[in-house]
Amino acid sequence: MIEPHAPAPPGTPPPWRGPARLPVRPDTGRFLVLAGVFVCAACGLVYELELVALASYLIGDSVTQTSVVLSVMVFAMGVGSLVAKRLRRLAAAAFGSIEATLALVGGCSAPALYAVFAWTGDWGGLWLDGPRCLLVVFSLAIGLLIGAEVPLLMELIQRIRRQDAGGAVADLFAADYVGALVGGLAFPFLLLPFLGQLTSSLLTGAVNIIAGGALVLGLFRRDLTGRARRLLVVTNIAVLAVLATAAVLADDFERAARHAVYGDDVRVAVHTDVQEVVVTGGTDGRNLDLYLDGRLSVDGHDERPYHEALVRPAMHGPHAHVLVLGGGDGLAVREVLRNPGVRRVDVVELDPAVVDLARTDPALSALNAHAYDDPRVHITTGDAFSRLREVPAASYDVVIADLPDPTTTAGTKLYSQEFYGLTRRALAPDGRLTVHAGPLTARPRVFWTVETTIRSAGLHTVPYAATGHDAGFVLASPDTRPRLDTADMREQRDEEFGGLPSSTLVHPRY
Missing domain, CATH: 1.20.1250.20 (MFS general substrate transporter like domains)
Known part of the structure; x- marks a missing residue:
């Protein structure tokens, strides 16, 4: 016991x-x-x-x-x-x-x-x-x-x-x-x-x-x-x-938190299946800004130099058929349509809500010059990478990659060697590709990594930047090294905005 x-x-x-x-x-x-x-x-x-x-x-x-x-x-x-x-x-x-x-x-x-x-x-x-x-x-x-x-x-x-x-x-x-x-x-x-x-x-x-x-x-x-x-x-x-x-x-x-982040001028704020879309300003003379997932995508004050630098270099040459990847705001399409000889523009945008906003919002549609009302513009909703897989070879004279910043992980595959290989296949032999490669001064390593990746896909490249902008770009072609005519761009006049000289001056970076 x-x-x-x-x-x-x-x-x-x-x-x-x-x-x-x-x-x-x-x-x-x-x-x-x-x-x-x-x-x-x-x-x-x-x-x-x-x-x-x-x-x-x-x-x-x-x-x-x-x-x-x-x-x-x-x-x-x-x-x-x-x-x-x-x-x-x-x-x-x-x-x-x-x-x-x-x-x-x-x-x-x-x-x-x-x-x-x-x-x-x-x-x-x-x-x-x-x-x-x-x-x-x-x-x-x-x-x-x-x-x-x-x-x-x-x-x-x-x-x-x-x-x-x-x-x-x-x-x-x-x-x-x-x-x-x-x-x-x-x-x-x-x-x-x-x-x-x-x-x-x-x-x-x-x-x-x-x-x-x-x-x-x-x-x-x-x-x-x-x-x-x-x-x-x-x-x-x-x-x-x-x-x-x-x-x-x-x-x-x-x-209240959104107003603290974006200011008191929030006019549109929607959660889509892809992202949060916020528009501020755009009325009573106030500057329009477009934010996607909290990041400034369009600054109405100085978006024009950016989109001119993105689009215009690629339009020197045949440009009857143009493919715009991303750019649902319609601003890159606006620049494309200002060039005579454009017969068809295909736009591939992941978020249909951005396209609807660009088409129906009075301030944003005025900023893109009602580009989506043009019968030459055709919109496809979907992933740019998947769309390029379906494009027949040599379908386009120009491809404009107006995509999310390369520093965001969600857009990594859109800056990969495979992506540029598909783009090269979609281009005509004398076609041109322009890519927003990220901020040149703030993140030079990102910029030059994108440029190197494009070259590794068999494209000939010319890196360049816009004067007064930190945005860096790459102009590329599958055939020969493309020509970046800065003198011709300096002489362009913007008749749509009152005959003022173009605000964009591009210069190559080697």
């Missing part, structure tokens, strides 16, 4: 690891725990994808932001698992507290990151500026909390019915990985398109705390003291109230 204070025999579980007092049968209890694992895993992955998506939108360079979020979060998950080992004796209470904290932190992460970006911007231009610091903090905090879930859930499921460690781990991680799959698919196909980044983050937090609270307060409530139950109920209600209030105010908050 064992004395009251004698040590327990080896292999005897401690009192806090005894069978849980459940209100349901053990098999039902195990199913409910695994269902909770499924929901929590789905929510955890949504938080991760929310951070990656919003950081890529606000900060740019999605590869870097994804790497930062994933690496910091995975590291923090390991630390969280180690820390949670000390909480196993209070597994139910600890898990309930962690879920409440995770729902609050994860649900509010997107609005907080957006607010810091909107009202503070970059702090000193260093890598660790305000938005990036907060990105790391949220990745670390969410990773710690997600990592702490696993040991506690393992303890809870073992208290329902003891089983070998390998079987318990297999069951737990099967539910975890399936939940991650559902969360990973729900974010891009359901949450983001229908709710937007901020509301979907807050809704995920609400689902998270409801699942965690129901599991602890419903299934393991007998493991909690009366005080712990009351405290957990009050905490869950408070977190739900915060998330619900934030969701109700999300639209007003987003409008």
